[in-house]
Amino acid sequence: PGSEELRPEAEAACPVARRRSTPGRKRWQELLALALAGQVGARGVWLGPPLNLFAYSQISSLVRRAALTQNDNHCNYEKTHNFKVHTFRGPHWCEYCANFMWGLIAQGVRCSDCGLNVHKQCSKHVPNDCQPDLKRIKKVYCCDLTTLVKAHNTQRPMVVDMCIREIEGRGLKSEGLYRVSGFTEHIEDVKMAFDRDGEKADISAHIYPDINIITGALKLYFRDLPIPVITYDTYAKFIDAAKISNPDERLEAVHEVLMLLPPAHYETLRYLMIHLKKVTLNEKENFMNAENLGIVFGPTLMRPPEESTLATLNDMRYQKLIVQILIENEDVLF
Template sequence: MAASSNSSLSGSSVSSDPEDYQPPIWKSYLYQLQQEAPRPKRIVCPKEMETRPKYYGREFHGMISREYADELLRAADGSYLIRESQRQPGTHTLALRFGPQTLNYRLFYDGKHFVAEKRFESVHDLVTDALITLYIETKAAEYIAKMTANPIYEHLGYTSLLKDKMVHRLSRRCTESRRVTFVRDDQISSSLVRHSALKDTPEKQCSYEKIHNFKVHTFRGPHWCEYCANFMWGLIAQGVRCSDCGLNVHKQCSKLVPRDCQPDLRRIKKVFSCDLTTLVKAHNTPRPMVVDLCIREIELRGLKSEGLYRVSGFSEHIEDVRLAFDRDGEKADISASAYADINIIAGALKLYLRDLPIPVITFDLYPKFIQAAKIPNAECRLEAVHEGLLQLPPAHYETLRYLMAHLKRVTTFEKDNFMNSENLGIVFGPTLMQPPEQNALTTLNDMRHQKLVVQLMIEHEDVLF
């Protein structure tokens, strides 16, 4: 039955001509099976049980044997009861009739009823969901095993139109921003310049690849998977939804979905503490707009400010800037009329970078940069930092490139602001680099290496990026 249904209810063919495009047909076979699944039938205990927990009803039969429960449930498919275990008094078992056998499950309650991961408001709902799952997985095991073979995902407008359009735009913008002519400098490693000038490899592109942020979701009403087009069965937790873009798929299908999440601004609750790649994709920008707006304001009126980035602004005002970005996004007012002290804007920028859930220099690349800083030979050290930068996710790379170019400009006003590359390295080392495991001793030992990495990136910004 599974094979014939698969062929008759498969998605429609898709033409390469957009004008001939027809939406894929949702496959209804699994929905039909859910409608056919046995309905729960509660077997009521004929007498009131004094030992019955308050969260169970008359389906509780007290301490009865497995054999007696089987006799009570033989009347109808889908019948169920709850009994106290004879082997483990105080524990409860859900006995459920499905087909020719009685199934026994250890039953738990912590405010909701559950036998596995799913939690239900009532035992009736739990049994309903179990019967649906058992029926579908029994009747359509072969179908379920094959249902991801011909996905419709690539034909959805989400992937074929929106994603391609954005990737093309960002790739072009980032390629233009990274087009750098490498020149010799007495203070720069000649081997790295030679390597950068002669290396015959494609330029790192800003494809801004992003994995989906899937979370288990309960769908109200019938829902179909946007990967395989099949019905998502069950009463609750039928599948997963990407909290960034809203894509709905089966849990098993989520493992096959490409890394092409396109976040929806309506789903992004805040700007600060939001994953960097998620934010730039949602706003369709090469870098977080917080970084762009703060740097623009600092360069407009703060490059000569003494102790820039070292002197702290009032924390209450910095928090106001955070709230303004979270509330108003790129329309946040951070002008001199709103915040006369430029240290407030500098503090907000540092706070944004420090609060990223994944630092600009990512957790997985942190050890590579620390090891690079420990290399005694200056040329080899710079080469190692360069290799680490090339492994950063595109959005992280672009953010770091833009920030280092800004900090390089800050150092050109050292006679006014008293901030050289070493001072800025001390400030931004812990901000841009955080060890994967928060260990006080590790953090303390790594501080000088963090400082050196940032110092090198500022001093050799024109070669490293």
């Protein structure tokens, strides 16, 4: 009582709470109180119920979002090297241990994204500090999501940013948005434009007046990802979460699995869900609610690790439900 600081458990839950006498301190207290369904007294004394697991996870999400968005121009997403066996011409030294690479063929491995050359055995010890070189990234589509954003030093793939900006600028009220397909050849044109020109690609209404071409290009980008936005590693956990009958427990389970996504995937999913929520706010004109968008984006954003038609069919309703939950609760989950 009478202390100027938050309780120790609140400090431990969120490092931001440790700030002293800053102009934003009161605002942070309000955010923490809202996340924990508690309240902060006039002198900063914590009042309210004991912290529960979902409250902790909400604070974790708050901190993670702040870390992801603190600097839009510089992204420190961790990325593993993409090593492939390589035959070097002439003498070559390992860039990890600095020892000579012996042999005439297949002397070591090279990262196809950044060009790092190491012994095969050394590759197991190299830290996840790959910095992709744009000269080595030949395509935008079909490129690993984290690789693309690190190569371009952006938070999200430029395809996602540019397409969503175009759709929100002129297409939110378009009937059947994302459900109606554009002409396949025009969608392929957009894909080639991004692969050829990157962020300089022109997808304006002057070139592509039909907004369904842009939505088709965005969906195609997600389908072409070698690792889906909702990764193979988290797929089964999301499906299990969707099967929980209690809505509150299901929401908590979904939130916990979200925290397992790689940062670039999490940020891309977060940005997309904010956009899709805007789509649902125009439901009277576009006739697209969260359930309809779940049907469209379920199999687009998440695919089972094993190519099994039966498993895909069995999981379709859960895929739809996951995306629906993410859209309807984006303000809570992200």
